[in-house]
Amino acid sequence: MDEKKYWVGFNLIKGIGAVRMQGLVAYFGDLESAWAASPAELAAAGLGSKLIERVIQARAGVDLDKVWERIEQQGIKILTWQDEAYPQRLKEIDQPPPVLYLRGEYLPDDLFAVAIVGTRRVTPYGRQITEELSAFLAAHGITVVSGLARGVDAIAHQAALKAGGRTLAVLGSGVDKIYPPEHRALAEQIMAHGALLSDYAPGTPPDASNFPPRNRIISGLSLAVVVVEAGETSGALITAEFAAEQGREVFAVPGSILAPQSKGTNKLIQNGALPLLSVNDLMQALDLTRVGEHKAARKIMPGDPTEAQLLSVIGSEPLHVDEIRNQSGLPIEKVSAALALMELKGMVRQVGGMQYVAVREERADYNVNTLNGE
Structure with missing residues (x-):
């Protein structure tokens, strides 16, 4: 079962926030082990008697499998500190929330x-x-x-x-x-x-x-x-x-x-x-x-090895699809399919006669004079 359900479990217990969650992870290594821990082990991890009692009550009264099932049915995503997708800027603050529902x-x-x-x-x-x-x-x-x-x-x-x-x-x-x-x-x-x-x-x-x-x-x-x-x-x-x-x-x-x-x-x-x-x-x-330049550059970056290979061949001068196939060494059907997708992404442009050029311009999306009417 997903380790995240134990993050949710502890998140449901009043009094267990960022500091105590961090302490539990540090002591037990993971929250699944902390969820199954004895009162003595929880005390050794730094929880007081009232919190230990709440943990015991939660384990007895909360069906984490059902909670997790409802979360999935609602299309809710869970992000924890351990996820790469957890917002980096939020992670930088003092005591960031251990669990984010999204x-x-x-x-x-x-x-x-x-x-x-x-x-x-x-x-x-x-x-x-x-x-x-x-x-x-x-x-x-x-x-x-x-x-x-x-x-x-x-x-x-x-x-x-x-x-x-x-x-x-x-x-x-x-x-x-x-x-x-x-x-x-x-x-x-x-x-x-x-x-x-x-x-x-x-x-x-x-x-x-x-x-x-x-x-x-x-x-x-x-x-x-x-x-x-x-x-x-x-x-x-x-x-x-x-x-x-x-x-x-x-x-x-x-x-x-x-x-x-x-x-x-x-x-x-x-x-x-x-x-x-x-x-x-x-x-x-x-x-x-x-920021505009950063995002424009990201849009034209290759998304897979095929795109990268084709971009290494296609330059600012028009190149026929047959020559692209020859230089890349890829099958024509793969080249054609990739070029169609790359054109949609704005990575290449067809200039007529089945010839393509790479789109490499970087434009600034922001001008400091915009709102001043200059």
Whole structure:
């Protein structure tokens, strides 16, 4: 049975977080052994009597096989510290969540991510800023991270999707419990072009106490956090605080000193957050000007040995398919099939008469003068 079910098992036990999970892995070598350990062994691993009692109760009352079966039936993926696919940036924070539940797909390119957060009671000004910022980032290869809440969060997700980009939503509930319920359709779109993530087990209902801790995941996944609008007690300020603790840049959009929704953002700026006066401030501060080039280069990299072999033959001068076959030494049917796929990927281009050239240009997707109208 998959070792991950034991990660889920311990994740269900209140009081066992990152530190104790790390201690169990260090002591037992794996969590399967820890799950089967005696009370004396658990005590030797550093668990107190109350936690040992909870472990014993969980082993008696939780059918991990059934839990795992339900997770698989719902199409939920499990990522642990031990998985290469676990978000690298999140792994760098202090006490990262041992288990992440995911619906959708987290991609390596999601390493380039910016969180956009703010008030649920967004103003027209805040809406415009959120839409323009999120759309620009998404269109230029930056993944937009937020929390699926009403207001700024939802607008950020929607704008990223509309721009054809990727977006990640971090929930304060299980990934099967969408909150608010009116965002179920939006959640489906996010799963198709990004992912829903949570460190709360499936079935966990939304609770007010869950949302502050999830904010540290929002900031942990991101290079920076942008607070668009926030009142003096907004949860977005908690995200900004976590971001600062994690060494992330914090940006705040300045607003009217008379607007309640800007009191929190203006105070952030007063306390040292970077004022976001244009998207250029963000792109330059984070050195994101090269992300478009990075992703464009990745797209033309060969995906298998056949493609690599053909790219070693095809250059900037047109080459007939028969000559490609001769120089590569591959069967014509294999060459033809691979060329068709490579053309779809943008790796080669047919220039007529069954002749092909390699596509090797690298273009910058971002120009610092874009928003200035220059």
